[in-house]
Amino acid sequence: MATGRTHRPATRSRGIPEATVARLPLYLRALTALSERSVPTVSSEELAAAAGVNSAKLRKDFSYLGSYGTRGVGYDVEYLVYQISRELGLTQDWPVVIVGIGNLGAALANYGGFASRGFRVAALIDADPEMAGKQVAGITVQHSDEMERIISDNGVSIGVITTPPGVAQQVCDRLVAAGVTSILNFAPTVLSVPDGVDVRKVDLSIELQILAFHEQRKAGEEAANALPDGAVPASVTRKESADKGPDGDVPAVMPA
Numbered sequence: 001m002a003t004g005r006t007h008r009p010a011t012r013s014r015g016i017p018e019a020t021v022a023r024l025p026l027y028l029r030a031l032t033a034l035s036e037r038s039v040p041t042v043s044s045e046e047l048a049a050a051a052g053v054n055s056a057k058l059r060k061d062f063s064y065l066g067s068y069g070t071r072g073v074g075y076d077v078e079y080l081v082y083q084i085s086r087e088l089g090l091t092q093d094w095p096v097v098i099v100g101i102g103n104l105g106a107a108l109a110n111y112g113g114f115a116s117r118g119f120r121v122a123a124l125i126d127a128d129p130e131m132a133g134k135q136v137a138g139i140t141v142q143h144s145d146e147m148e149r150i151i152s153d154n155g156v157s158i159g160v161i162t163t164p165p166g167v168a169q170q171v172c173d174r175l176v177a178a179g180v181t182s183i184l185n186f187a188p189t190v191l192s193v194p195d196g197v198d199v200r201k202v203d204l205s206i207e208l209q210i211l212a213f214h215e216q217r218k219a220g221e222e223a224a225n226a227l228p229d230g231a232v233p234a235s236v237t238r239k240e241s242a243d244k245g246p247d248g249d250v251p252a253v254m255p256a
């Protein structure tokens with residue numbers, strides 16, 4: 001769901017392209033489901049379908065891991081889970097801090113899925129003195145005055161920003177100065193970071209706007225199909241042209 005990009009070259013240090021890295025979590029999710037059902041091996045076609053990826057792309061991706069499968073048998077599920085987890089750095093514990101413990105920050109803190117994937121919520125930080133000392137998801141919220149000490153004490157390298165957008169850059173700057181080198185940003189703002197810091201942005205409203213665009217297009221196609229050959233649906237034409245950007249050929253999907 002992350003829609004952002006990382007501030008890194010397209011190829012990682014060990015020669016794995018960024019696009020392959022982005023697909024590894026999809027394979028891992030599908031493989032984990034197979035592992036939970038005690039399925040021992042899987043063909044590239046089955047795994048590609050489960051991960052929603054083209055099977056030729058999957059084979060190419062796995063070749064970067066040095067995993068080629070066995071003809072007629074497929075890939076060993078457990079070994080691939082291990083290989084991908086190792087490649088993604090998930091075989092080690094990653095302490096994470098969440099900054100901004102409002103609706104979203106508290107919901108993320110309460111989400112059990114992070115810990116099972118190797119991400120431990122080490123601290124919750126908020127600027128509101130009323131929030132400091134409160135328990136959220138069994139963790140005591142700490143005041144943002146303590147941010148630098150908390151990051152250093154817990155060896156945190158990943159920070160999650162769920163503050164209002166107006167303060168997100170300032171929070172990001174403090175996180176980076178304190179030693180955080182990866183940021184997951186939920187605030188609808190573009191963050192500037194120095195080289196060596198990765199930022200991923202999650203924005204559900206942009207995802208919804210893209211879906212709205214596709215819904216509108218499908219509705220237009222249905223209306224066109226319902227008309228006799230050659231006729232143009234006037235209302236749809238008007239709506240589409242009104243929603244196009246300045247170039248005329250791109251939808252005006254505005255950032256949140």
Ligand SMILES: NC(=O)c1ccc[n+]([C@@H]2O[C@H](COP(=O)([O-])OP(=O)(O)OC[C@H]3O[C@@H](n4cnc5c(N)ncnc54)[C@H](O)[C@@H]3O)[C@@H](O)[C@H]2O)c1
Pocket residue numbers: 099100101102103104105125126127128131144162163164165167171185186187188202203204205
């Ligand atoms: N990415 C998405 O899909 C998505 C979805 C929902 C909300 N959001 C965004 O997430 C953010 C949080 O939304 P919310 O509904 O939880 O808001 P909220 O107002 O409930 O919570 C924000 C929290 O941040 C704290 N805060 C403010 N300034 C701070 C600072 N300088 N340092 C530390 N904490 C600070 C506030 O005290 C508050 O507890 C907003 O930017 C919102 O736009 C994103």
